[in-house]
Each structure stands twice: as C-alpha cells, then as structure tokens.
Amino acid sequence: MKTLLQWLQRRRARETEWRDEIESHLALRADWHRAGGLPAEEAERAARRRFGGKLTALEAVRAVHISPWVEALLQDVRLALRGFRRSPAVALVSIATMAIGIGASTAVFSVVDPLLFRRLPYPHDSQLVSLGYLGPVDDNEFNVVSSYLDWRRQQTAFQAITSMRPASACDLMAGDTPRRLSCYYVEANFLRTFGSVPAAGRDFTAEDDEPHAPTVALISYALWQSAYGGNARILGQTIVLDEERVRVVGVLPGDFQMPQLGDADILIPERLNTALPRDANSSSFLRTFARLRDGVTIAQARDSLWPLFQDGLAKDVPPQLRSEVRLVVRSLRDRQIHDVKAASWMLFGSVLALLLVACANVANLLLARAAARRRELAMRAAIGAGRGRLIRQTLTESLVLGFGGGVAGCATAWLLLKMFVRLAPNGLLRLNQARIDVRVLLFTLAASLAAATLFGMAPALERPRAEFLAGWHTAGPARTLFRKVLISAQIAISLVLLTGASLLLRSLWKLENQALGYQPARVVTASFTLRERRFGTAQARAAFFAELERRLSNLPGVTSFALSDSIPPRGSMGRPYSNILIAGHPPVAENGGMVEFRWVTPRYFETMGIAILAGRDFTNEDRALADSPVILSSTLARRMFGDESPIGQRICLEADDHWQQIVGVAADVKNNGLTAPADPEYYRLRINASTQFSRDGVALFRTSAFSAASAASLTQFIRREFAALDSSLPVTIETMETRVDRFRDRPRFLAFLVTLFAALGLVLAAVGLYGVLSFLVAQQTRQIGVRMALGARPRDIALQVQKHAGVWTVAGMAAGLGGSLVLTTVVRGLLFEISPADPLSFAVAVAVLVAVAALAAWLPSYRAARVDPVIALRHD
C-alpha cells in the first residue's frame, strides 16, 4: 500500500518535470524570437506554433517511459472491461457468485478456525487435558477435593496437575462503592501448569497456598489497567475484596485465558486443606486440569489413572450414584469447545458446501462464455492475432474477473462477520474475538483467481479452427457432459444444505413452541446473590429474605409475588433421587439420576403459572409449621408412588431425619434447559423457621398488564426496595421471557446461518441451471427452428428442454439424498425432538429444490418454444 502511494507520487513528480521541460523550451524559443526583434506576444505565439501540439509531445514522452508490457496489460484490461460491458450479465453473476463464495467461507472459517484448528494460547497446548468425574450433575467433568488430593499424590502420567474452584462473584471496594467481579480460587501451580508467567509481580508460591496463609491475589491485566491505571505500585498493596484485606502480588498476562474460557478478574490461592476429614473434602468441588508427560497419550493417561478413579469412586461418590459416574480425560480443546463443537462443524460444513456450489457456478458460467466466444477467437485468429496474444487476452479477462470477485468477496466477508457479531448470542463461538483471518482471505482469493484462470482460459488453449467461424459447432460433447455433471453436483450440494436447514428450522420451531409447564408472559424477575461476608449465617439470610418479602409483596401493578432460590429453565445442583426415603415404603430404586428442588414462598405456583394437579398449594398458614411441607412434580410423584396417591405421605428428602408431608402435586416444568427432558423436581416451602436458605434469590412478579412503561416503573420500584435493604447488592431485573429466550439464541443463530447458506446455495444452483439451459437453447436455435419448420409443436420443444433439466436435477437429487444421510450424523446433536432422518424435513427440502429447479428451467424452455423458425433459419 505504501509503495503504491510512493509510486504514484513519483509518477506525478515526473509528469510535472516533463511539462516543465517543454515550457522551458517554449520560453527559450520565445526569448530567441524576441532577440530577433519580435514583440513579446508575437514571440510566444511563434514559439508555440513552431513547437506544435504540447499534449501530443507530452504523450510521446510518456510513451517512452511506460514499458511495453505495462502498456499491453492496460490495453488488455481495457479490452476485457469493454467485453464485460458488452455482456454484463455473465461478468456480474460470476463476480457475485465469487463474492458469496469467498465472503461466506472466509467469514465462517475465520470464526471456526480458532475453535477447531488453531492452537490454544498455551505453550505445548496439545499436552493439556481436563480430567475428572463425569456424572449426571454437570455437563463437564468435575472433581472433589478428597479424590483430587489422592490423584495429585499418586498419579504418574502428568508432569503437572492443577485445580480450580468454579467462578465466584466477589466485590472489590473501589472507593466507597463495591464493584462486582469474577474471582477464581486456584492452586498455586495453576499458571505454571499452563505455561504462563505473570506480566508483573510474582506467581503464587506453595506458601501462599497453605490452608491458613494470608490471602494474596493475582489481578487480571484488564483490571490492572481499568482500576489501577496500569501502575506497578499496586504490587504489594492491599485491596479490599468481599470485606477482606487481600495483598496483590502480581498481574496476569494480557492474553491469559482461563482453561474453561471464563472471565477471570482476580485469582486467589485455593488453599486446599489436606487435614480436613475425608467427608468434608468429598463434598467440596473442583475442576482439574493437567499437563501430560512428554510422549504420554491421553488414552495412556486415562489407563494409568483408572485405579485412582476406582478408589476415589469407592471413597467419595455415594453408592447410589456410582454406576452413573465415569472417568473423563480429554484434551483441553475438547473441553473448551464442548458445547459448540457440533455447531462449529455444521457451520464449517455448510460453508464449504456453499463454496463448492459457488465454484461450480463460476466454472459453468465461464465455460458457457468460453463456448460462446469460440467464434470471436477464431475470427481474431483469422485476421492475424497470434496464439500468445489470444491466450494473454483471455488470461487477462479471467484475472480481471477473479480480481473483481476477490475484492467483492473481501467486502462480503467483512459484512458477514459484522453481522455474525451482531446476531450471535453471548459466548457462542467466542465471536467477540472474531476478526477476518488474513491467511484464510489470501487463500480464498488465490483459489478464486486460480479457478477463474483455469476455466476462463479454456477457449484460448485449444487451437482456433476455421470451422468455429461458421458458428455451426456447439461445444464438444465432452465439455457439455462436464457442465452437466457440474450442475448435478450443485443440485446435490444444495439439497444437502436445504435438508440441514429444514432440519434445524423444524427443530427450532419445536423448541420455540414447546410447552414449558409455566407461563412466562408478563412475569418480571429480579435475581441476586447475597454477599458471603455479610450474609454468612442462616439467621442473617432469613432476616434479609423476610424483610425483602415484606417490602416487595405490595408493589403497584403486581398481581402475584413470590420468592424462590432459583427458577426454570435451569434448576439447582439437584440431589440424588436415591437419597429420598418414604415412610412405610421400601427404599426407592437406585440410579434414579438427579432431582431438582427449590425453596419457594406460597404464591410461587400462581406467579409462575404452574398448575397444581392434585392436593393443594402452599398456604401462608403452612409457614408456621416446624417442618416444611412438600409439593412434588408430577413425574416425581409418579416415579415415587406409581398409582398410589402421594397426598398426605411423609417423606425424608436428605437423609437427615426430617420427615415432611406431601401436600400437592404440580405440573412438570422444563427445568433442565430447553432441550433436555425435564428432571423430576420437588418444592419446599420457605417456612418462618427455615435455616436452609442459600445466598441466591429470585423475586418473581406477575403483572396485570405489561407495557414498556409499566416495566420501567416496576423496575424502578424493585430497585428502590432492594437499595433500601442493601444499597450495594447487584440485582438483575429482566422479564421471564427474556430469560427463557436466552436458551433459544444458539439454535436460532445456527438455524439462521445454515438457512442463509442453503438459500444462497439454492440461488446459485438455480442460476447455474438457468444459465446452462439458456445457453443450450441459444446454441440450438437453428436446430429448434428446423424441427419446428418440420412440424414440431412448441410444447414438444419446451418439453425437450425441461427433460434435460429434469435428468440433471434428478441425478443431482439422488446424490444429494446420499449426502444428506452423511449430514444427519453431524446434525444429530443439534436437533430437538426430531429425528435426523425426519421425513418431513427431507420432503420440504426436495420440494423446495424441485420448485426452484422448475422455475429455473421454465424460462429457457419458454424461450425455446417461442423460437420463430423463419428467423432461426435466417440466423447468421
């Protein structure tokens, strides 16, 4: 870019110099005339007359300096552009096709490349693994402290093994106001295991990680910059975190990434206590990561860990759950892209398919153009153009076309990426870091130029023959066959894309329209987490909740208010089903998976719109009871009692000798995300004497009429009440619908993109089909004319053209159905409540394709049927 600018500047300077030289000549000649006695004006005129055309001279000088090949190139480009202007359709469609192909594939590949192929930002990243127990509680593997301590001591497969706690919210005092941050408790060797070193200060030491060591912290680079202006004086200083004094010892590197991709503001030593009794450590959860020894594979590491896993299972996992817990050792990349892997491959596959369709289209268009130009080339050869000149000319045309497509493709890629970033749900595909990958762009550009050159050159490479001049010869049979195969391939790929899109759309439709078991409309939620320090005791929490309930229960415009510790579509951590005891019944079956539970106030069911199917709702009178009554979800009731009535039965939920009475059965709700089947669930009333409240809370408000204005004022009221209780407590207020909708963002985004690609692919295939048929009709005009003159009816002619289209389409669709079966294996994990072989989706895809193909074939066949034999035979 810079050299180009310099070149332009130099060029302009030289132009001025040439001009100056000619002016100087004129001045000298005028001087000479004046010296000879002419008046000044006359002298200048004479000088100009003697010199002749200034511009012609300048042009001649310029010509001296332009090298001949540049001149020829410019001429070729001008010629090519003139050619495109004469028949703009082919050029425009080719450029648009390339733009779509290059743009979409560059944008998507830029997004999925870091996920699927790029190295992780750690040295020797392939040695890093995530390991632990995988149970029904969590999608990802976890560990418990007691097992981890054994593994850490006895493992042999890893050069380093490290652990961290799940993220926890923490409040940093910045001046007088707390700032909510994300804190992680990690082992001292955490950074070292990932091969990172602090950007400033020091790493944690073994002493920092002792159980009762004073708290120290590593702060993130971003926090260092935003809160402390990047000043190194913060090192060694004390900050106040959750009302505790913490010394900052170092700053994380700017590019540091948590292994599970969380946002970390502050790292603190986790200070595991090996001296605690085993059962205390076995209910304390961790994530564990490790670095393999050189030359050790993941499978070998897993084998060597197996005895330790068995041992830990026996010691730390409740017997009822053992058969449901597995050992997982997997690469860090697999852990990171866990939930986007299928989506990434799906996107990658569909954009590759689109690229193939685009390539086939360009090839087809250029081949058609080439065939049409044979006559022109033969003519030019006949009047003396050398073969080299013809080849150069077609090459230039192809390159101009490829270049145009490339530039348009870059612009498309940029636009598409912008669109992805706007539309993509938070966290999906790590799009906040997405940018156009220059290597990918260069590759696609090179590919497009190569393709354009290859197919564009076809006519020039064959020796021009005199027969072509007659215009009799259509393209040779071999090349038409190749083009028909291209069309069929396009149809096939389009069908695969369409099937994928219709599967995803059907799945999305089911997802959007499924019964949730509750009525999210007109419900506003306010969620919060109390601070550990101030609300560490059950009494403090109970007092807070009681006061909060009193303040929130009579807000204007609210018909029903309730308090819970969590709400669907997610549940709590859940408890093993097998913990439950029923008075007067044999023990429940083992391996029953997890049961969700919530602590709710009496009007929870009314506020959420959950139906009570049997028995009764909680009442305010119940809250005075010594033990909380229970309402079961209908699935749980059926599982525990079968046909027997659960109402009035007494159960013990947590093996703690507290026996509670079942008062009702509520309808099932979607409590495990939107796609997974609902878990069984029970509800416990928040009685006055309760000591079991967690620090999490959600206030629920069902409103009578909902508008933007009423929502804004309700938000104001809610905030004011919370602020009156604890001004520094962060509260998230949003509608229930927004919360539920977040679970649909990802499938919606993916379905949108795949549908977009399928539509583009379909349009390209239609253009291809249309182009080839039109070309055939144009080539056979004379033949058609003869047939019509001999008595063929227009309908026969149209049918003949349509038959061509039909044969290629059917061939393509047969191949496409085969391809779609392969697709179903990729798409399986992305579908909700429909089978990958869903006949309706396939039928829709086929129908759409047939309709579009018919449309594309109709116009050329109509034109063929309208051929006037008289004009056709006079042709040429």
Place this chain on the structure above:
Amino acid sequence: MKRADHLQGALELLLLKTLERGPNHGFGIALHVETVTDGLLRVEEGSLYPALHRLEREKLIAGAWRITGSGRKARFYSLTARGTKRLEEAESDWNALSKGVKRLLRFA
C-alpha cells in the same frame, strides 16, 4: 546494432553529435542543428523530447536541471561514456549508409 527506423537513427545521430560539443538543452540542440546546417535540417520539436528521453533511458545521455546564460531554468543533457561509444558507431553506420546511397544514386 539493429535499427528499424533509419530516420529515427538520423535524429539520434544529430542529437548525440550536437552534444559531443558539450552539454546543452533541447532548444539549444534544435537551434544548433538549424544554424550549423544553414536551415537545411530542421528538428521537429514535438519529437525532440521523446527522442531525448529515449536516449536518456538508454543511458546514452544524462540530463540535469541548470540555469541558462539568460537566467532560464532548463534541462541540460550531456553525453555519457556509453553515448560517446554509440556516437562513433552511429557515425560510421551513417557514413557507410550515405556512401552506399551516393553510389547508388550515381550509378542508377
């Protein structure tokens, strides 16, 4: 040395020969040719500069801006070593050609 166009060759010869006397600008060259040949030869001024630039590109002459005796800025050209060599060749070529043409005219 192959020359497709002897007229162009002649112009080149005139320019080089003029510059053999010392550096000069385009107008000076044109004036010199006219005066020395008593107006028999007249340099076409429009093609003078393309020719000078061509010679300069071939590094037979070198150009630089200077001030003329009358105080005007002008681009002065001087002969390079390569130019001197080329002039010798061109002179002998020309002599051979003109000798040939003269004989032909005499015996025709």
